[in-house]
Amino acid sequence: MNTELDKWFVAEVLRHEAALTRYLRRVWFNQAEVPDLRQEIYVRVYESASRRVPTSARAFLFATARNLLVDRLRRDRVISINYTQDLASLNVLVDELSPERQLSARQELRCLYEALNSLPDGCREVIWLRRVEGLSQREVAQRLGMNEGTLESHLCRGLRALAKAIFQYDTQSQTEPLGATREKPHER
Amino acid sequence: MSGSEGPSASTKIEEQAAHWFAMRDRGDWAAADQAAFEAWLAQSTAHRVAFLRLDAAWSRADRLSALRAHSSAGTTSPPRDLLDAPLQRPFVSEAPVEQETPAEIDHHPPASVAAARRRRAGTIGLTAALTAIAGAVLSLYMRVPEEDIFATPVGATEYVHLQDGSSVTLNTDSKIRVRLAKNERNVYLERGEAMFEVAKDAARPFIVSAGSAAVRAVGTQFAVRQSDSELRVVVTEGRVKFSPGLVPGFSGQRPSPPAGAAALSSSATPIELSAGDIAREASGSLSVSTHADAEAQRLLSWRQGFIAFDNTPLSEAVAEFNRYNKRKIIITDPAISGIRVGGNFQTNNIDGFVWLLARGFPVTAIDTGAQISLQHRD
16 A cells, blocks of 8 residues: 555546546536546556556546547447437547646635535544544544444445545536536526 | 446445445454455455545545644534534635525526517506516506516527526427416416426416416426427426316317416316326327336436437437427438437537437438438448
């Protein structure tokens, strides 16, 4: 764990997760598949970087994303033209995508805080005591009168929510890149 | 085509990664655990990246310690308490959502709708000289509700707020007339397709008429589409009562009501439709599919800017594209009309559709700019 490659992946690739997710949501019709696609893209990027680390992680990430989507379309089209997407719209230049933003410390804290607050009580308490108060898992379990299994499931759930908040933090005010010509009807 | 059942592959891996993380974090991590963990990591790059992601998130969550200063050490659950603490205000207070009053919304419709919209009042001579508000007051006194007209050009969709809190999404090339009376809300669909989200008001039924058919709702969501050959009602929430227009056995063909007002006063027995139901009325016959939620969603994908086909004859798919585009597709060879196609397309992506068609089927496309004709390829 924590090889140079791992560090590179965390520092250079994961920081673009919000932009990548936004891109996938925009070009891929089936929204439910976005997390799987993203993971597959990460795998390709990581494996490719293990042979040679690309100079621009961001450009490489988006090129990989595009290639993966095109592969998917080709594969699926063999059966029918099902699943099709707008091939042209995949050709989104990296620059077109909204520029990444380094979150200020305060913004990041706020987004973590909101993620934490959205968790159910037990789960939130476990994360707070373990991560912030620095109690061990055993101490947390004692404090909250929980068995270890419950504690672990709270910890797992909380961790995943935090990751989602950190990496998918999406600045709402971003203008949509080219292609989104139509105002999406408001949904309730 | 992965089904919607069960968590996705990436979710499962993330769950495993979180489990490994929690195990390692427990404090009794042994050499054997480490070996098992490394074996899991080595199994697949997907495992590795999922774990890296969670691990990085956990490290970055150390920022939360900044909140610790604001809470008394050792408390179990400060975060939620902090919500109310004055110190934490900056973290929770959001800019207030702008809330327009219904009256304001009514007087500021979306720009493109405004152009297509004109107001009529019961007494034209008088109201023309009055302000909109005075006109509204006057018509209230005279009990003649004013009529609003909304329309979209080919290729556009519009979202419209109505004064009663309901909303309408108009699909391409569609036109409605709206009259909100004291005891009834009437919408007349002149052409095209519209999706309604009806604000609940039991005392004022919401009635959508098209031709001589009508749909009556109290508070629900449904879409009505009128084409040359068919009238279609899709219900996505709640229940509606549907009175078909042309079905034999009903009161026969009635004249189009002027503003949809009288449509339901006919003797036709209405059919009750609930969420997931689709009713189709075509050339005098009526069919209803119940619990067709997936189909209902497919038929309404235009709201996201897509057209979805599922085993759809090419002739129908082409007609659907032509609804949204000025540039038309023409099938010059009937032999290919019956080809079944499936897939999702942006409504304006004719080129993508034609390209895929030519790749996947024995079809040649001839593009003259203004139109594209499809022929059989030998």
